[in-house]
Amino acid sequence: MNAVGIVGVGLIGGSFGLALRKAGFTGSIVGVSSERSIAEAESCDAIDHGLSLEAAAASCDLLFLSQPIYGIIATLEKLGPLVRPGLLVTDAGSTKRVIVDAARRFLPPGSFLGGHPIAGKEVRGAAAGDGDLFRNRPWVLTEDLDHPVRHWIAAIGARELILDPDEHDRLLAWSSHLPQLASTALASVLSEQTGAVKAVAGSGLMDMTRLGMSSFDLWRDILGTNEVAVAAALDAYIAKLQYLRDDFGKEFRQAGEFAQSLKQRG
Amino acid sequence: MNAVGIVGVGLIGGSFGLALRKAGFTGSIVGVSSERSIAEAESCDAIDHGLSLEAAAASCDLLFLSQPIYGIIATLEKLGPLVRPGLLVTDAGSTKRVIVDAARRFLPPGSFLGGHPIAGKEVRGAAAGDGDLFRNRPWVLTEDLDHPVRHWIAAIGARELILDPDEHDRLLAWSSHLPQLASTALASVLSEQTGAVKAVAGSGLMDMTRLGMSSFDLWRDILGTNEVAVAAALDAYIAKLQYLRDDFGKEFRQAGEFAQSLKQRG
Numbered sequence: 001m002n003a004v005g006i007v008g009v010g011l012i013g014g015s016f017g018l019a020l021r022k023a024g025f026t027g028s029i030v031g032v033s034s035e036r037s038i039a040e041a042e043s044c045d046a047i048d049h050g051l052s053l054e055a056a057a058a059s060c061d062l063l064f065l066s067q068p069i070y071g072i073i074a075t076l077e078k079l080g081p082l083v084r085p086g087l088l089v090t091d092a093g094s095t096k097r098v099i100v101d102a103a104r105r106f107l108p109p110g111s112f113l114g115g116h117p118i119a120g121k122e123v124r125g126a127a128a129g130d131g132d133l134f135r136n137r138p139w140v141l142t143e144d145l146d147h148p149v150r151h152w153i154a155a156i157g158a159r160e161l162i163l164d165p166d167e168h169d170r171l172l173a174w175s176s177h178l179p180q181l182a183s184t185a186l187a188s189v190l191s192e193q194t195g196a197v198k199a200v201a202g203s204g205l206m207d208m209t210r211l212g213m214s215s216f217d218l219w220r221d222i223l224g225t226n227e228v229a230v231a232a233a234l235d236a237y238i239a240k241l242q243y244l245r246d247d248f249g250k251e252f253r254q255a256g257e258f259a260q261s262l263k264q265r266g
Numbered sequence: 267m268n269a270v271g272i273v274g275v276g277l278i279g280g281s282f283g284l285a286l287r288k289a290g291f292t293g294s295i296v297g298v299s300s301e302r303s304i305a306e307a308e309s310c311d312a313i314d315h316g317l318s319l320e321a322a323a324a325s326c327d328l329l330f331l332s333q334p335i336y337g338i339i340a341t342l343e344k345l346g347p348l349v350r351p352g353l354l355v356t357d358a359g360s361t362k363r364v365i366v367d368a369a370r371r372f373l374p375p376g377s378f379l380g381g382h383p384i385a386g387k388e389v390r391g392a393a394a395g396d397g398d399l400f401r402n403r404p405w406v407l408t409e410d411l412d413h414p415v416r417h418w419i420a421a422i423g424a425r426e427l428i429l430d431p432d433e434h435d436r437l438l439a440w441s442s443h444l445p446q447l448a449s450t451a452l453a454s455v456l457s458e459q460t461g462a463v464k465a466v467a468g469s470g471l472m473d474m475t476r477l478g479m480s481s482f483d484l485w486r487d488i489l490g491t492n493e494v495a496v497a498a499a500l501d502a503y504i505a506k507l508q509y510l511r512d513d514f515g516k517e518f519r520q521a522g523e524f525a526q527s528l529k530q531r532g
Contacts, residue, residue: 118466118467118468119468119469120468120469120470137468138465138466138467138468140466161462161465161466163462163466167461168466170461171461171462171463171466172466174456174459174463175456175463175464175466175467175468175471176466176468176470176471178452178455178456179452179470179471179474179475180470181507181510182448182452182474182507183470183474183521183525184510184517184518184521185503185506185507185510185517185521186444186445186448186503186521187520187521187522187524187525187528188506188510188517188520188521188524189444189499189502189503189506190440190441190444190524191520191521191523191524192502192520193440195433195436195437196427196429196437197437197440197441198441198527198528198531199404199427200384200404200406200427200429200434200437200438200441200442201384201404201441201528201531202384202385202386202403202404202441202442203385203386204386204442204445204446204449204476204477205441205442205445205528206528206529207473207474207476207477208445208448208449208473208474208477209445209521209524209525209528210470210473210525210529211470211473211474211525212518212521212522212524212525213521213522213525213526213529214518214522215518215522216514216515216518216519216522219514219518220514220515223514231511233455234507234510234511236455236458237451237452237455237507238504238507238508240451240454240455241447241448241451241500241503241504241507242504244447244450244451244454244500245497245500248482248485248486248489249482249486251450251451251454252450252478252480252481252482252485253482254453254454254457254458255449255450255451255452255453255454255457255475255478255479256453256478256479256480256481256482257457258453258454258456258457258475258478259449259453259475259476259477259478259479260479261464262453262464262467262471262472262475263472263476263479265464265467
């Protein structure tokens with residue numbers, strides 16, 4: 001792997017560039033993005049320089065698509081006629097079914113490996129990039145494909161995990177999409193209360209509303225491409241909240257065991 | 267204020283002792299607690315030594331009741347015949363209406379000032395105590411009573427806030443009790459899912475389930491003494507989750523503004 005192209009150089013794309021450099025990658029790293037994002041990513045050394053998608057597809061042996069989901073799908077369509085032997089396309093999209101299907105439709109067989117590094121921050125842009133962002137975080141791949149990118153995923157400290165796209169989307173509905181909606185709903189309902197709610201806020205409320213700061217630009221696509229699984233998780237959560245009162249003690253114990261085991265897992 | 271008695275020397279009581287010392291309090295600090303808690307608090311210098319409630323009431327000019335809510339109420343009843351002029355009783359209970367009513371029933375007028383330092387950790391015990399636990403955190407008082415304890419509340423870095431007991435309980439149902447139940451329900455519903463939910467967990471899920479580790483020993487009393495306000499908050503949250511789907515964009519914007527303003531407040 002000698003030349004990597006990062007398409008969409010925001011927080012995730014910028015962090016991938018920084019992480020590759022930190023792990024000892026000495027090949028070229030180019031960015032395909034808006035002029036402003038390229039300038040931002042160049043100034044923090046996340047990429048060497050910017051290129052057009054056509055030029056990146058011609059010169060790179062890995063393209064990492066780290067755009068919002070529908071941006072990734074649009075890029076896959078454009079890449080259709082540009083993919084040549086020796087180029088692998090991978091991505092960082094937060095849902096996998098629609099992306100893997102789009103890749104199957106637009107790209108030659110064997111040229112795509114779906115991916116999802118499960119890491120993030122509530123801030124955006126390459127300037128907030130962090131070469132350690134993926135350290136000890138899961139990095140889902142949708143296939144057990146033999147390619148050097150997997151060496152680099154391990155080298156930057158991520159924990160590779162192979163999951164079928166449907167299973168990925170179902171699991172993420174629970175582990176990520178539901179927590180996001182629980183936080184959004186909490187912050188939204190609190191914003192409608194009168195009186196000194198903010199003045200009495202403790203650190204627990206800060207934790208519980210932090211995800212509420214996430215950008216809807218990203219979440220529109222995530223929720224729109226995982227509707228069935230998200231609806232099932234949301235319904236189960238609402239039912240749990242409704243019946244919580246029947247046995248608070250049981251629910252606290254069950255929740256405590258789960259939260260504790262998650263914390264120990266780190 | 268020359269002698270302080272801390273009744274129930276756990277995380278909050280222990281931290282209060284450590285905070286007083288850190289702020290320059292040179293009087294005596296005694297603890298009224300189980301033998302084990304006294305030993306733990308002594309070994310981390312949160313208190314000087316242990317005393318019986320009778321001896322503490324006779325020798326202290328401030329008693330700080332930092333027990334679970336029903337423990338505080340039981341202590342108030344015991345203190346009835348022990349309170350003498352010059353002794354102020356205050357507390358750290360997480361709900362205020364039932365405690366203020368009990369104090370009115372059991373103690374002489376003017377000898378009680380309801381309090382609630384809004385600070386905590388998911389771990390318990392004086393060994394986890396922290397002299398900076400109350401720094402920049404709200405400390406609710408139920409009356410504008412003139413007493414040196416308010417000087418010390420300011421000296422340990424807390425932000426005093428005077429609230430009527432009912433208004434306190436209503437606000438805390440939103441800012442604390444609802445977030446706790448939202449976290450408990452989330453961790454509980456996730457614990458019932460099959461598959462690699464934990465393996466794909468990100469930092470957002472860790473934040474959202476951290477409160478789920480809270481002890482039910484404390485929460486049984488909190489939920490049991492604020493039932494009406496908690497039920498109203500829970501119902502509003504469930505309704506918000508139900509109607510969230512109608513306009514995700516609006517809810518994300520509204521939530522984002524609230525969460526951002528909370529973060530800026532610190």
